[in-house]
Amino acid sequence: MKVGTKKDIFDCLQGMKVYAPVGEKLRFGEVKSADEIGSPESIPLSPKEAFVPQDETLFFYDRPGDPSSIKEPDNVEQFAVWGLHPCDAKAMQLIGKVYTEGNYTDTYFAKRYEASVKIVIGCPHPRQTCFCGSFDGMGPFSEVGSDIFLIPLDSDRFLIKGTTEIGEKLIASLPDATDIDIAKGEKQKKRGEDAIDRSVPTDGLEKTMENLFDNEDFWGDLHHRCLGCGICTYVCPSCYCFDIQDERIGDKYRRYRVWDSCQFGLFTLEASGHNPRPTQKERIRQRMMHKLSFFKIRYGDDQLCVGCGRCVTECPTGIDIRNVAKRADAYLKANAK
Numbered sequence: 578m579k580v581g582t583k584k585d586i587f588d589c590l591q592g593m594k595v596y597a598p599v600g601e602k603l604r605f606g607e608v609k610s611a612d613e614i615g616s617p618e619s620i621p622l623s624p625k626e627a628f629v630p631q632d633e634t635l636f637f638y639d640r641p642g643d644p645s646s647i648k649e650p651d652n653v654e655q656f657a658v659w660g661l662h663p664c665d666a667k668a669m670q671l672i673g674k675v676y677t678e679g680n681y682t683d684t685y686f687a688k689r690y691e692a693s694v695k696i697v698i699g700c701p702h703p704r705q706t707c708f709c710g711s712f713d714g715m716g717p718f719s720e721v722g723s724d725i726f727l728i729p730l731d732s733d734r735f736l737i738k739g740t741t742e743i744g745e746k747l748i749a750s751l752p753d754a755t756d757i758d759i760a761k762g763e764k765q766k767k768r769g770e771d772a773i774d775r776s777v778p779t780d781g782l783e784k785t786m787e788n789l790f791d792n793e794d795f796w797g798d799l800h801h802r803c804l805g806c807g808i809c810t811y812v813c814p815s816c817y818c819f820d821i822q823d824e825r826i827g828d829k830y831r832r833y834r835v836w837d838s839c840q841f842g843l844f845t846l847e848a849s850g851h852n853p854r855p856t857q858k859e860r861i862r863q864r865m866m867h868k869l870s871f872f873k874i875r876y877g878d879d880q881l882c883v884g885c886g887r888c889v890t891e892c893p894t895g896i897d898i899r900n901v902a903k904r905a906d907a908y909l910k911a912n913a914k
């Protein structure tokens with residue numbers, strides 16, 4: 578276990594691009610010095626955009642319909658992402674399941690994930706809306722998906738652990754932590770573990786929700802409050818849907834993808850004009866079902882929600898996924914009697 582400041586860690590990353598929370602921009606972006614690194618708590622967006630950019634060029638081409646004129650974008654060089662929380666690191670793994678398991682590999686995501694050094698910060702003071710501890714194997718100090726794991730000791734001093742070979746190599750020159758530092762780190766850890774909300778019933782939730790899919794009584798008028806703004810999906814670290822478009826730039830073209838949202842009416846509109854999710858009722862249900870049921874049923878281990886609480890904080894009308902899970906659990910218990 579090592580110890581150091583933000584600057585000490587930044588210096589270990591010499592030569593790499595570093596993405597971190599940038600306060601004035603309210604999002605993750607490239608930083609050139611440790612001084613520019615803000616607090617992940619102060620920005621609404623997750624670090625997802627370092628792995629799945631909001632606007633990503635897939636390829637350039639000179640002439641429509643001529644595959645020989647296609648040029649791939651530059652290769653991705655090794656880069657570091659500072660300030661993922663444990664929930665964010667887990668979310669990147671879940672996106673990885675969708676993008677890289679099965680018959681097709683999304684090479685854009687795979688290359689970025691592979692090239693990234695993930696610097697994850699544990700949470701001694703989880704926000705009131707955080708509930709990662711409600712999910713199996715997760716919590717505010719889970720090291721899953723990290724390369725370097727930080728435990729904040731005070732405002733600019735960290736216990737530092739290399740959790741992968743590359744992580745260990747990068748921090749090798751930092752001084753070893755003292756017993757006092759380690760004891761302080763343990764206290765911080767306990768503080769976070771004690772504070773995290775574990776009250777959201779997630780055990781067997783996928784089946785509970787599946788049984789409620791068609792239940793008008795359960796879904797009630799939730800959708801009346803949903804504006805279809807898509808904010809919940811943009812701030813969510815584990816939402817991964819995108820749209821593909823082409824644009825002309827001078828006498829050349831590019832094909833790119835941009836984040837999309839299941840909360841938009843056009844998302845499922847088919848060329849025939851038919852829309853299988855014609856109203857917000859079906860769209861908000863889809864989001865809740867995907868997060869709390871469908872993904873786990875399909876992939877086996879995890880819910881697609883990691884309990885980061887961002888959608889709870891940012892939804893302009895106060896729609897709260899925790900309440901949907903709690904109501905589902907209560908509804909089934911009440912109706913089982």
Ligand code: SF4
Pocket residue numbers: 802803804805806807808809810840861891892893894895896
């Ligand atoms: S749930 Fe909230 S944030 Fe999401 S689309 Fe509806 S109103 Fe917007």
Ligand code: SF4
Pocket residue numbers: 809812813814815816868881882883884885886887888889898
């Ligand atoms: S709490 Fe909301 S934003 Fe966070 S992972 Fe779950 S669904 Fe996504």
